[in-house]
Amino acid sequence: MKVYDEKHIKNVVLLGAPKAGKTLLAEDMIFEAGIVHRRGTIEAKSTVSDYHEIEHERGNSVFATALHTEWKDYKINIIDTPGFDDFIGEIVSSVRVADTCVMVVNAQHGVEVGTSLIWNYIDRFSKPTIFAINQVDHPKADFDAALGALKTKFGGAVTQMQYPINQGEGFNAIIDLLKMVMYKFPVDGGKPKKLDIPESEKEKAEKLHNELVEKAAENDERLMEKYFEKGTLDEDEMREGLKLGMINHDVFPVFCMSAKKNMGSGRMMGFIDNVAPTPLEAKPELTTDGTPLPLDPTKPTVLFVFKSHLEPNLGKLSFFKVISGEITTGSEVVNSQTGAVEKIHQLFIMDGKNRTPVDKLVTGDIGATLKLKDTFTNQTLHAKGYDVTIQPIEFPAPRIRTAIVAQTKGDDEKIGEVLGKIHQEDPTVEVEYSKELKQLIISAQGELHLAVCKWYLENVYKLHITFEPPRISYRETIRKPSVASYRHKKQSGGAGQFGEVHMKIEPWYDGMPEPAEYNVRGKEFIDLPWGGKLAFYNCIVGGVIDARFIPSILKGVMEKMEEGPITGSYVRDVRVCVFDGKMHPVDSNDISFKIAGMMAFKDAFLRAEPQLLEPIYELEVMLPEEVMGEVMGDLQTRRALIIGMDSKDHYQVIKARAPLAALDRYSTTLRSLTQGRASFTQRFSEFSPVPFEVQQEIAKASHEVEAV
Structure with missing residues (x-):
């Protein structure tokens, strides 16, 4: 296979809502380039990118799949991604290594919630973006409405490059506003004829072409001067201006096509070749300390592993992008996170499940290798002696x-x-x-x-x-002080066991005053592994309990705190004062005082108005305004507290706090209530008291489980 240099590589990711047509567009692109000689279909389970058994069963993409084409002296690496945001990890990692994002939009539906969700990641990485309005051959296609929705959503950067003729079932032609020609396709699709723009379309095409010229000119002062001087720009100058606009996130070119009929993808591929930025023109990666790391073929080798996939009969495939230098078979590289040395035995260009061996990959290229022992997704490999770590991808938290x-x-x-x-x-x-x-x-x-x-x-x-259903990580604490004592006595021949402990427990909080009624001999503040504190005070006077038994009492208290008396949950935020007790000169030992301390703590706890605490999560729900009522009503049934509402990118945002116990399967309910048009994030906030009647129900259920 031909080795392309870093100036002739383009990395593209196909994105979009479910059923937008990404997989068929990928199929078109590799067919147009001659990588395959027959286009596969979803129905026949024969597409190159959806090759996993589970994708065949479900009829949609589950994994991001790498492919490539060779188109007019350029290599275009393509990553076809899933549409459902359940697989957002596949999407985010693919966006991270792409240099151009192609957002595929369904001509029937325009901007869908999936489009908006994915855009958040495109915008975060500030990636050059092309919009491909697909399915203009559908009976309900409305290109103008879809284009209008894009402009409403994404603003003036949305830049029309084409529009369809005869959209709907009769779709067969595209007016191209950059080249100012009409492409007319055969009935079965494929290579179009270049024709003059019909008289009926000339006025509209000229108007839109002039708008495109202005858009290209405004991205560079030199081009703007030429535009004022000549009143127009030639095609090469327009390409230059559009490229600058794409790199600066100020131009989002819009194309139209029918991937199902193979109409229009070739023209977009030509634009990607001629205009979309190369890896060297893209924004640099950042290292973990925030230092920019431009893609540079002259520097030592750096690879960023953005995806791993376990093939049952093959082993682990690691997908990477070459950030600098080059990688050859037989090379040894170092994992910057683990220090492990990895030998690259094989290099591949991937096309779905098909692997094409290569000897070398250069800066900016995307490839794969097999059986890296100690390297996983989100890790950096570098040449020996060139220590650098690429900033990892921030994956979204589970929902x-x-x-x-x-x-x-x-x-x-x-x-x-x-x-x-x-x-x-x-x-x-x-x-x-x-x-x-x-x-x-x-x-x-x-x-x-x-x-x-x-x-x-x-x-x-x-x-x-x-x-x-997962159990809930409750916490237990107390609401008032209490005093208890416990005597542990056991005699069964020989040495016995004896220990008596008197203690006071009370709710602990930051800044609480020292106990006035006791003489404090020693104190220990323990940050509990499960959160909160234990303040343990030794207030023994007169030697009624030997100092050597105090740690055993503490150990007994700690053991009981690992299994609170209400639900068996962890106990937190308690102050314990051991102020009296008794011991026996022969029978007292560590185990006796450990048991006495444990049981005294349990008795005191039950008298101190035990309080169950539950984990509270902060929610942020993004949704269309028309489904606000249903979502708000559902949140109220979940004991949620609405703390604010806002708007963002033409969507409404509900901010709320809700107990984790009430959020089981919330993602499923939200999808059902909104027909998949809403999304949410959640993060832990704090532990908060459970309402009394709810606490009674939880305690009863917990004791019933214990009885079983």
Whole structure:
């Protein structure tokens, strides 16, 4: 395969809402370039990019898939991404390494919620963007409405490059405003004829062409001077101005096409070749200390691994972008995060499941390698002696969580190992075994995301599981002071056990005064691993308890705090004053005082008005105004407190606080209420008291479980 230099490589990611036509557009692009000789279809499960079994079952993309074309002396790397935001990790990582984003828009629906969600990441990375209005052959296509929605949503940077003739079922021609020609396609699509613009369209085309010239000119003072001097710009000058505008995020060119009929993709590919920025013209990457790292072929090798994929019969494929230098087979590179040395045994250009071996990849190119032992998604590989770490991708936090239970006894450890592999492949899946909840918890982006994880466990690894509601990480504390004592006495022949402890417990808070009624001999403030504090005071006088037994009393208290008496949850924010007790000269020992301390603490706790605390999360829901009522009503049933409302990018934003216990499967409910047109984020805020009647229900349910 021909090796292209860094000036002749273009990296493009296809983005868009579900059913916008990204996969068929990718198929068109590689067909036009002769990479494949027959276009695949979704129905026949024969497209190059959707090749996984689960994608065939579901009929939509689940993974980001790398492909490439060679088009008029340029290599175009293409990444086809899923449309559902459950797979946002695949989308974000692909946007990160692309140099141009192609946002595919359905001509029937215009700007959809998926378009808006993905745009947030394009905007964050400030990536050059092309809009491709697809499906203009659909009976309900409305190119002008879709274009208007783009302009309303994204402003004056939206720049019309084309418009369709005979849109709808009779679609067969495009007026190109840059070249000022009409492309007319055969009935079956493919290579169009270049024709003069019809008389009926000349006035409209001239008007839009002049607007395009002005848009190109305003991105550079020199071009603006030429425009004022000549009254126009030639095609090359327009390309130059449009490229500058794209790089500065001031121009978003709009094309139209029918990927299903293979009409229009070739023209967009020509524009990508001639106008879209190369990797060297793109904005530089940043290192972890914020230093810009421009793509530079003269510098030592740096690779950024943006995706990992585990193929059951092949091993781990690692996808990377060459940030500087070049990489050749047999090279050794260092993982900057782990220090591990990795040898690159093979290099590939990927086209779906097909791998084309290459000997070398240069700056700006995207490729893959097999079986890196200690390197995973979001890590940097660099030449020895050239220590640099690329700023990692910030993946969104999970929005749904569930517990996983093995159907077959003994499979728990295997399930944990497989889920660990899935996390390495997709960092938006988080897995932990909660010692507190005694559950294996998986957190993901939505129901569909969880379903894919389950599919992998059952179909690839033959591990059968069920999902169960996750328990809630409650905390327990107290509302008033109380005093209790406990005597532990055991005699069964030989040395016995004896220890008696008197203690006072009270709610602890920052800045509380020292206990006035006791002489404090010693104190210890412990930051508890699960949050909050324990203030432990030794107030023993007269030697009624030997100082050597005080740590044992503390140990007993700490053990009981790991399993509070209301629900068995962790206890926090308590002050304990041990002020009296008794010991025996022969039978007292550490275990006796540990038990006495534990039981005295339990008794005191139950008398101190125990209070259950629940985790509260802050929600931010972005949604169209017309579904506000349904969403607000649902939030109120979840004990949510609405703390504010705002607007953002033509959407309404609801800000609320809600208990985690009421948010189970919220992503599913929100999708149902809004027909998938809303999104939300959540993050932990604090622990807050549970209402009394709710606490009673939770305590009762907890004790019933214990009884079983």
